[in-house]
Amino acid sequence: MKEILKLSNQLCFPIYSLSKEISNAYRPLLESLDVTYPQYLVLLVLWEYKKLNVREIGELLHLDSGTLTPLLKRLEAKSLVNRNRSTIDERIVEISLTHKGASLEESAECIPKQLKEKSSLTDQEQIQLTHIINKILNTIKT
Amino acid sequence: MKEILKLSNQLCFPIYSLSKEISNAYRPLLESLDVTYPQYLVLLVLWEYKKLNVREIGELLHLDSGTLTPLLKRLEAKSLVNRNRSTIDERIVEISLTHKGASLEESAECIPKQLKEKSSLTDQEQIQLTHIINKILNTIKT
DNA sequence: TAATATTGTATTGTACACAATTTAATTTTG
DNA sequence: CAAAATTAAATTGTGTACAATACAATATTA
Structure with a gap:
């Protein structure tokens, strides 16, 4: 057995584990908001920047459209965000908070x-x- | 805007990002082995322990059966591991390396x-x- | 030992995560 | 200005991740 391939010698593994445990630790805290951890991250950047398009959210959170499009649709289904195609550039979808989404900031504090x-x-x-x-x-x- | 909710003030976010970037960094290196990062972790523990059942792999990697069962079936489909139900306790599925799976350790070094x-x-x-x-x-x- | 509880795995359902592709809109450039 | 290139989202497909549930096998205990 190659010593260098032992699990305990991998730097990557604790990071990978920790990331999952953090998501798990958030789960009960986010339950009252009825959002997942990635959805919470989207809300965080929307509370901070008020209005962002899909690309901008992706850059901030390092997520691509294949992840964000369905996630944002779920937030829309929960009436937490609005999805509106920009009239200036119709390729762009602007994401903004609904009143309900904005008011959730209080509970998240x-x-x-x-x-x-x-x-x-x-x-x-x-x-x-x-x-x-x-x-x-x-x-x-x- | 609550300062405490700014993305840049979250400890969780860099960890979450780093974990994803590590997976991404592994991807090209694992391409030659034709495995994903979680599959590579399973191989790591099998190279180290030779033979483990599903529960033991789950404890080592902090993964549950809902994740491992399909993942192990994919490794089996690639002829990298064997899945054998224990004759002593038929609830247990023993996972061992095939010759091909064992020999992959060389390339992973x-x-x-x-x-x-x-x-x-x-x-x-x-x-x-x-x-x-x-x-x-x-x-x-x- | 029959009833009950526990254990180990599998299944189902929901939700990421990302590569690859598609589509539509805008920009660039010849 | 029209063809080509670029850009922004959406879609598709594969693969995790985990809760909840199911189910069969084993262990416990009354």
């Missing part, structure tokens, strides 16, 4: 703190972690 | 180094990262 408590990290560790991850992200992109 | 180069991390940073991630993983599990 308590979520980040709850997650941070679950993570049990010190501020120092959180800064280190973000720094290292961003370093990888900046170089890994082909 | 070069992959971890290539990934590590893509990450551009120093050994020190890699240790820090693993440490912090494991700290979160140990506490986040409900």
Whole structure:
């Protein structure tokens, strides 16, 4: 058995596991909002930027249209967002919050703190972690 | 706009992005083996442990039967693993490597180094990262 | 030992995630 | 200005991921 191929020697695996566990940790917190974790991320950027088209959301969240189109349709079905084709450039679909979607921000406010408590990290560790991850992200992109 | 809900203030998001980018970074390297990243993880544990049942693989990789059953069937269809129901306890399905699956380890040997180069991390940073991630993983599990 | 509980896997349903392709609209350029 | 190139979404197909459920086999216990 090649030592280098042992699971415990893979850097990728803890990251992969952690990402899944984070989604799982969000699930109960997002239940009251009736959204999934990726849907919550879309709401986050819409609360921040008010109005974005599909491409812009994809750039912010690193998601492509094959993921976003059905996800946004589900948010639309829940009356959380509006999907409107731009009249200036009809290729573009503008996504905006409905009143209901915008008002959900109030209920979401308590979520980040709850997650941070679950993570049990010190501020120092959180800064280190973000720094290292961003370093990888900046170089890994082909 | 609540500052705490800004995307850039979320710890979860870089982890989520990084996990996806790692899968993407593996894709071209795994193409020659004709496996996906989760399939590669299954092969990793099989190369290490030789023989595991479905439950054991799930515990090692934090995956449930709903994910593993079809994934293992795909590996079986590629003639990389055998699925055999245990004669001692017929509920158990033992997963073992075929000759082809075992021999793939040779070709995989070069992959971890290539990934590590893509990450551009120093050994020190890699240790820090693993440490912090494991700290979160140990506490986040409900 | 018969009734009950637990265990291990499979199945079903919903929701990402991304490659590849398609379609329509806009821009570029010859 | 028309042909070609580019752009933005949507669609299709494959493959995870997980909750919930089903089901059969084994273990427990009254």
